[in-house]
Amino acid sequence: MVPIEKKENFIQYFKKNYVLYLFLVPAIILTIVFKYIPMYGAIIAFKDFSPMKGIMGSDWVGLTHFKDFLTSPNFKDIFMNTLKLSFYGLILGFPVPIILALSLNQVRRAAIKKNIQLILYAPNFISVVVITGMLFIFMSPTGPINSLLSIFNDKPVSFMTDPEYFRSIYILSGIWQAAGWSSIIYVAALANVDPQLHDAATIDGATLLQRIRHIDLPTLKPIMAVLFILGAGGIMAIGFEKAYLMQTSMNLPTSEILPTYVYKVGLQAGDYAYSTAVGLFNSVINVVLLVFVNFVVKKLNEGEGLY
Template identity: 90%
Template sequence: MALLAPKKKANHEMSSSLDLEMKVENKKESFLHYFRRNYMLYMFLAPAIILTIIFKYVPMYGAIIAFKDFSPMKGILGSDWVGFEHFRDFLTSPNFADIFMNTLKLSLYGLLLGFPVPIILALSLNQVRRAAIKKNIQLILYAPNFISVVVITGMLFIFFSPTGPVNSLLTTFLNGPIPFMTDPDYFRSIYILSGIWQAAGWSSIIYVAALANVDPQLHDAATIDGATLWQRIRHIDLPTLKPIMAVLFILGAGGIMAIGFEKAYLMQTSMNIPTSEIIPTYVYKVGLQAGDYAYSTAVGLFNSVINVVLLVFVNFVVKKLNEGEGLY
């Protein structure tokens, strides 16, 4: 009996390995069968994958220059390796704290103040029953999203100039005009509020689409039971939007440091630099204008790493607070 035990164990292990191999083969056959039957779907997907690889993954090779004393004459591989020297120079530079905090404040305040606005707009639009009125309101709300950033900035300079309509109205109550576009104290408020005005309507589309899938009978039943408008929104509409809100908040928080430089650069003046200089504008000036490609790449890579860390952290927190529902 003692001699038979190892044989039985060996036979069991052999049968387990054979079963595993058979399962792998069956999966391969099923995948090949599925691929042959739906190869056209993969052909439609192929251009998107190829473009993503070419324009998103291949350029990552250039990030190597962040760790080199890059010289265009020597090329990326021929340039001398300096390690983390550029990162150390940026982190120890006198203006690092101001640039980092300006970027963080603009993005964080914009997220916290702008995130609820599309939800409120979607809930409000959902209460409009007349289709014609609803379409006209949506057109008005979506229109700012299609205005160029350059045009938006030009409008801001016109409206908030010393002789503009805003100051013309304020001079009736104050002694003189307020330098909105040159005073550093007003830069963040104008930047964030104008961004919310431009993007809130378009951002509400996904919430409006989610609310369109809510069964009207739920609202009818709640109304019959005596539920108020706020109670119906709280117990029917908001639970429907909760998963979408979680995903969009994670994506928004993950892109906190990925603020675009166009609007900040266009609104930037020599007098509001203390609050308008952010990492993207700094990278543009150092990299493209000054030609220090290695240093600017290091700053941009540092910014990307912070974004990834924030994305992972916020997703972890949201999953803990949202019963395991997160981005991944």
Template identity: 80%
Template structure:
């Protein structure tokens, strides 16, 4: 008798669960029907993401094959992790990997605070005309082509350029900036900060615009100076945004732009300028070893994902549970 009672209870629970699930599905379908225009609005972005981001992932399988253009992706012989082993055991693996890591890490550490500082400085300007002109000057470099930026770097740092004219006046001889590996990393990072810092500060300026002016007025009445107001009012406002942007930047620490590094390369600065993206281009498109270059690129992506997860966990612990996810 007790078994029949338990069975009826289980059946009632199952029926209740099914009704609840059906009701939830019905509610979701009704919500979609009423707000279909919202889904139509995001549909192009979703479709483009699937076409250009997810579908190409199928091609990553050639990293595990001895790819032949004649046999195709499915017809090529499976070699497992041979391409990865070949890259990890290559004599230039350490140099390329460390060059990529150093360039990204130094660029992140030195470049991350600059947009925040610029935003805090811009936020202190009270005259709208001056503020707009300064913002225009700071944002303009972002719209300059990478090719033009590199051309400007070569002109300014050439042996007869304006920088070397000053150096020659002081030391008596010019410095070979673009042919010396020791200068490549500094030139790359500084020019990158100059180009991107102003544009990257926009998001912080927008966040600071939402700060209640009454907080600053009250702090001023209490005797707080500018630095104290920035530390106790502005920075706490930017803290969640800083955490998210830092996690995203750290997650892409191995994803350096290929164009600028490749354009700045010379035969003399290769020990410092050869990084994973330029190496993939050379062994993949120039040498035609598509499977090997895909393995290198996939290795780079895996490192990025690992860094994203690790940095997110660290930031969540340091930021009272606030992270990217």
């Protein structure tokens, strides 16, 4: 039980700073309205949902929709496409912001550092629609990339329609767009490192790589652990918009993923119950991965994890 003295101290603190707690009210309301209340709708994953009967009036079918999805011919392809796209994106994209932050930390002139940061952060504010349009323009058969490749190859490469190139284009463009913005938290953490530690290490003869290894990386280690857990836990929660916009009828073998499949089955085909079951399956996989990765990281990171 919480000691009475601590309860009284909290009540006094709350009365003194209640205005600060009022700032939390809009966030709490938005979370309840857009996160918790929609959970009620997940019931239709277990029902033969009919808009005319409503959620409670529809017939209960149990796990039928889940069984239909798991036994469908395209389940394996869709599941593996989602897993590969997310896994490769996490593995290839996770180190990039760290490397950028460590590099920026070595820039001593503030003006130059700010200009570099502006260039690195700018892609994050470009719309996904614009990014996709740029990809189609630059990688079209008559685009600048094929113009350069024409020096070595007479036949243009169909980057945006060939399934072989979809994952590489999706992942690399995503890293380019998000890496700079993702490095902000690492840059902020490195700003708290005492410069005297680097000065002392330099006097002792430590090289740049040794200082990064023994001073900077230990500072970033807790943040890296938390962000990696969150990234791995959301490995199946890949973005819908970009994959859908990059899809063509020819690259579907590698571009069809769970979110685009849910959109097509749910909103386009109108099978709301089945699409909800697929989305719920995706969420369960994410939760399992989150718990598992957090457990592994805590074992490897001396008990430090997300929770």
